[in-house]
Amino acid sequence: MEVIFIDNLIENRFMEEVKNNHLFDGHSKILIALSGGIDSQTLFNLLYKFRKELNLEIGVAHVNHKVRAESDDEENILRHRMSEIDVPFYCDYFTGEFTESKARDFRYKFFQKVMEENNYTCLVTAHHSDDVVETVFMRQLRGSRLRYLTGIKQRQTFANGELIRPLLNFKKSDFDTKDYFDDYTNYKNEYLRNRIRNLYIPELEKENPAFKKSILSLSKEVDAAMDIINNSIKNLNFEKDKIDLEKFLNQDRSLQYFILQDYLDNYKDISIGRDQFDQLLHIIRKSGQFNQRINKNYSLIKDDKNFYLASDSLPESKIEYEVSRIKPQNLDYKEIYIPKDANFFVRGREVGDRILLNGINKKVKRYFIDQKIPLKMRENAQMLVVEGQIYEILGIATSDLSKSLKNAKMNDTLYYFER
Template sequence: MKPYDKFLKTVVDAHFFDQHASVLVALSGGVDSMTLFEWLYQAKDRLNVTLSVAHINHKQRVASDMEENLLSKKMAELGVPFYTAHYQGTFSEEKARNFRYAFFEEVMTTQHISALVTAHHGNDVIENFLIRQIRGSRLRFLTGMKAVQSFGSDEDSELIRPLLSFEKSELTATTYFEDASNAENEYLRNRVRNTYLPAFSKENPRFSENLASLSEEIGLAMTIVSDSITAFSGAKIIELIAFNQETEALQYFILQDYLTQFATLEVAKRQFEELLHIIRRQGQYLHAMSAEYNFVKDQHCFYIEKRGNAIEFETSLTPFVFGEFNQIAIPDTGEIIIRKRLAGDRVIINGMHKKLRRFFIDNKISLKKRDNPLVTVDNQIYGVLDVVSTDLSKSLKHAKIKRTLYYREKR
């Protein structure tokens, strides 16, 4: 079977485009993406789709501008919409990839395109597997690429990789650009492609085939794991009772799965193991995992939240007209100050004098609420908003002359 016929049979049998009227092709200009475009263009009427093209000019080579212009001219001749963006800033493979996919999503949103198609093929699967092994990636990231997966913020949008069953030797583009930098070994991917894989294949000619098989087996194993932790998938908060009922092996993967919700949060192996230890032991915990996120564990659950998400309150000396609210009794005179907790703050609660910190610990007040504002009058603590009123406030309950501070969380 000729490569194009194999391609057409693959996409038709898999129903890749049945739900998509418009398709965006990620086009670099290399043999991979040019083959994909040529095959899709040839099959567009059979598949009943319209094509658009997105190209990123990374501005890393002298030929980049010329290639962009030639691609633009070719698409104009074919009547195919052509969208391009120029990468700016310090170059790295990761930054460039993030830039590309952000641009693809932007084009899809503005042009109402529901499918992104990329030219990843079988050789890419092997390279990615070995790269991730070298970098020490976790098991779930060694499962290879999916032929179809959701993409972007639109739940109906998909990323489709129709060439995963093809080897690079099967790609047939007659016109394409050869990136000379692919022969250089500055980047890890090039070293894997040009040096490591050939060396391993010399030891075992079936090395790439074995890696692909191993990736498939890992995928099957991870499917079993995923099916076993479905109840936790996508949860914003993990309940400790349910978590602790699972085996330690599944707890490991539940936490892994939970962390995938935070794309910008990098968790090293040691930090991951520390989190597992903290979750399994008694006690509450609050820790800044990065400049962006906190890890929080209280009596009932654990979760990750964006830093700076402290509870905010609005206060008034007159009742709020709408909605629910709470109140604290305070003296009729004296300067009211609402402030943060300070080291050494002391309170009187139920006749007991103690440090506020000790009160929080003894009463298992959640870590998040321990940062709630204090209400003071003439430097005396009358309460902690949404936590407790002190004896000073309670003693005013039946006083004829007093003030009442009304408060509620900001909407």
């Protein structure tokens, strides 16, 4: 299945990109993520054509999301094509409620499994510069911090090897492959990324024809700025599990902000919103010692010399819950609905806590009394807090705020269950 492009320019540019950046040096067996759309089909055609010149053994991984009537036919066509040219074809099937984030998590877990079980050292995906623009713009809309406006990296560590994106300096309009599947769901504007691609960016390009180029330039500038910031933090030689308080306070206040961000990023199971982050930074800057639980697993502790996060040990009598965006398997769980991409954390009771129930913003203390909740359960009650409001008293009550989002298009589902 040799593919000849109408214009060989893309082939020449591709090989220059690969060779100049030494993208596949050290790799001999690579796995290509192939959906069958124009992006991934172009990537496959290029790598298949130049596989011998690059001394690469290739395999293909495909996920059938089962969301379109054509999905099975497309899988079978790809499977047949790969069989004809003796390229290994790995396929898995997405199940459950479809969301973009869940589907993405499923795909990359599948890719990792295939790599590890079949000794591939590199996953190759077809992300291009338009994807970078969409990603950066989407993060801006959501109010992401500076460090998340750096776009998409061309290569990064993944599974037992690397994730490489060789088309990152190409535009989608560069691709002239003909043997691809056109996914009509890409034109449905119920998803934010599709609205950005199909509606927002075209309108903004009317105001500024160089809008995409401007976003890419911004992303590169942020990337350069973050390199300087990260190197400054690295040169301070903080310990990974705690921060020297005197050294921290001696830094410029702007750098303190990024030092704390960098430290908290080591704890992937902690989700902290802007307000809580600013509160923690304020506490660290104040004089005096401090010990405060910030979610159900961790407390922030500040003594005379350091500040650090410590894992909390819960009382034996307390039911331990785990809250996750990933649906558990073979476990009883309850669903909570929260705004799309909202930050959340779990904490114990606090004086003045209120929860919206049946249209009434009720004090948690009064609710416990009215419902005759046992004293021990009251003491151990855990609150799921989303953007400063209680969405769930775990195992006890669900707020109207969560119930109202059950059928909303722009929401996330959390799952919690007893550990």
